[in-house]
Amino acid sequence: MDSKQKLLVIIGPTAVGKTKLSIELAKQYNGEIISGDSMQIYRGMDIGTAKIKIEEMEGIPHHLIDIKEPEESFSVAEFQQLVRAKIAEITSKGKLPIIVGGTGLYIQSVIYDYQFSDAPADEKLRLQLEERAMEIGYEALHDELTKIDPESARQIHPNNVRRVIRALEIYHCTGKIMSEHQNNQQPDLLYETALIGLTMEREKLYERINTRVELMVSAGLLEEVSQLHKQGIRDCQSIQAIGYKEIYDYLDGKVSLSEAVENLKQNSRRYAKRQLTWFRNKMGVEWFDLSNALDLSKKITEISHYVEGKLQVKSNT
Template sequence: MSDLQKLIVLIGPTAVGKTDLSIYLAKLFNGEIISGDSMQIYKEMDIGTAKISIEEMKGVPHHLIDIKEPEDSFSVAEFQQLVRSKIAEIHKRNAIPMIVGGTGLYIQSVIYDYQFSDDVGNDEFRKMLEMRAKTEGNMALYNEFMAIDPISAEKIHPNNIRRVIRALEIFHCTGKTASDYHQMQKPHLLYNVALVGLTMEREKLYNRINRRVDIMMEKGLMEEVKKLYDANLRDVQSIQAIGYKELYAYFDGEITLDEAVERLKQNSRNYAKRQLTWFRNKMDVTWFDMTEASERSKKIKEISNFIAGKLQVKIE
């Protein structure tokens, strides 16, 4: 393992406290942070994605934040390529790259030798599906997707029509579903990884999530989303993000503001639960329980020592 490039990965559910700890660890290990969040790549989406501010960065270099316009699409394969390139670039500066985030599949795609089906395609078939989506509606295609690959379909919103069409296109060209591709993968670590996971007693985590949503609303989340809504940004990947789709439903007059906020809290709690399940089932994580605030200093020392030992580096 020693000949592989060193990499710190800090994961955990939303609102568990990754941001503050990541800055501390980056300063400790001469690190540069790469965002492992699939939504912080988008410009103009700061509050809802809990994007770190310049002040909070405290001089630590951050990468893969604000690199896409809200109307742009972004794939796991593109993330994989960009992050691996950043890891190599950071090593050239004799610093240690550190991926911080909560999008499990994105992080997994980087650290393991996963292949993607980006080279498979049929323009004619894709255009036919796009036309069908306009005439028959998104649900018609989503139901076909659900019929051939219910496991993958559960993870994709019916309105994320770009991904639904892509899944159908791959199946049309190869006879294989996204789930089939996933089963074919042989997880093989490409880096010398210190994989740290933060966890927390569920009730406390859920209270933190609820409070975070309240703070987001106080900071102007509604205005942030309204700006995108007024720009007529619809049926794009970014707007499927939690915090945006709920307020869109409010602006569309489907639900009240109180219902939108409650739905946002519920969806955030459900997402945190899914994140933890994914990390525990798919990745070899060393977990640290951050429930007790009084134990925080002790836990941070344990995490620091774990990383130093795993990567065979000195604490600066």
């Protein structure tokens, strides 16, 4: 049997410092980076998603950035397929694939042997639910899922009606909620994986998040979102992203700009908290604390030793 492909995964909450570390490790281990962020796939959404700039890449190839238009939808299953193909492609060049991101469910779907469709199906029920979605609207159907399975509802966008229906169908067919069905699977790791998690003292992380939001605003976030707003792009997956929905509220006259910015900071902090909870509960992560900035080079050395031991790779430096 073929040995498993090697894979380095760097996860952690927003603003913790994943990008900088990923570049260092990619240089060290001849790596190429795959974005594990469900929003950096969208073109024209650069500032609000904290997308890496060309000059910051330092010549390291990056994949799965700018591959969709903002009005297009994107599913976990599609992400799983694209990333697995990229891992094979990068490995075939003799390079190390490195997934970097904060969208837990997406990354989990790639590295574990999850089956998205192995629960029983009921075609008749599915058609009834599709009709119901048309009658009562996507939001109302999503609310029904929230009452039954809040964890799945948090992960599925209301407009992704196919996934909402699938989650309801699984519950009706099995009496088990979809998140429980997935939790009960004992998935195998498909790759020889080093799974690194970056964390930081909460106060320090929240301070960084607030600063990042202020930098986004001064870098032109309002102009970026206004462009999408002027094009009439709304009610789609991309605009529900943190950084976009808050500014849309301002552009729609619902809140003042200062309120929108405060909401953006608060939603980003809450999201970071949810990310950490997800990673801690769902994945076998080796955690590294980046609270002490003076200690960073020492921390990178520590992480490098872990990667070399876990993946049996040698550093170029």
